[in-house]
Amino acid sequence: MKTRFLVAVVIMNVLSVASFGQNAPALRKKQFNLNNDIAISGYDPVAYFKVNKAVKGKKEFIVNQDGVYYLFASAENKEEFKKNPSQYEPQYGGWCAYAMGAKGQKVAVDPETFKIIDGKLYLFYNSNFNNTLKIWNKDETGLKTKADTNWKNIFH
Numbered sequence: 001m002k003t004r005f006l007v008a009v010v011i012m013n014v015l016s017v018a019s020f021g022q023n024a025p026a027l028r029k030k031q032f033n034l035n036n037d038i039a040i041s042g043y044d045p046v047a048y049f050k051v052n053k054a055v056k057g058k059k060e061f062i063v064n065q066d067g068v069y070y071l072f073a074s075a076e077n078k079e080e081f082k083k084n085p086s087q088y089e090p091q092y093g094g095w096c097a098y099a100m101g102a103k104g105q106k107v108a109v110d111p112e113t114f115k116i117i118d119g120k121l122y123l124f125y126n127s128n129f130n131n132t133l134k135i136w137n138k139d140e141t142g143l144k145t146k147a148d149t150n151w152k153n154i155f156h
Contacts, residue, residue, distance in 0.1 A: 025067025031155050033094035033108065038069045040123070043111040045070055045088040046077035048121050054112040065089070090114075090121045092151045097122040098132035101143030104150035117144070 035041060047055035057071025061078040065085045072078040081088050092100045097115075099107035113126035113133050117140070124133040136143055 027155070028093070029067045031093050031106075032068055033106065034068060037067070038071065039094050040070070040090060041111045042071045044073040044077055045090065045121060046080050047073055048114055048116065049088065050077070052116075054114065087119065088121065090123050092122075092147060093155065094123055096125040096132055097147055098124055098136040098143060100150050101136070101145075101147035104146075104153070106154070 029037060032039060039045070042057050044055045044057040047053065055073045057073055057077075059071060061072035061075055063070050063072070063078055063081055063085075065081075068089075070081060070089075072081065091097060093106070094109065095105075096107040096109050099105045107125050109123040110126035111123060113124040113131060115122045115124070115133060115136070122136075124131070124136060126133065
């Protein structure tokens, strides 16, 4: 009897993992900050790291990463991204890092307001005299810890 139960548990776990793998693109499309399935309003995620500024991507340099499209300024950046997408994708699905930490909310961003922390890209809301990057910088450690937890609760 115990053997059958253990076998059933193992099968359920395998099916659960397989199911998540199949639904990953749908989950990403549902939870990420996208405009017509395009992330970062069409900005090149690699450029943030290479030139430390937001650079618009071009439609001829596009990659579909698990249901999310990224545009790149050059073929070189596109190839760099394909080698290690998780290194370049923005944290919290491209939503405002401050809002994710402060309130656990998905808030739109200004792709030109960003910060790279420990090799990861964080984006921020910046409009109407409200630059959330400035607020983030006052308690980055605390807000980042909360944002990490809040994103895990949203993205599952």
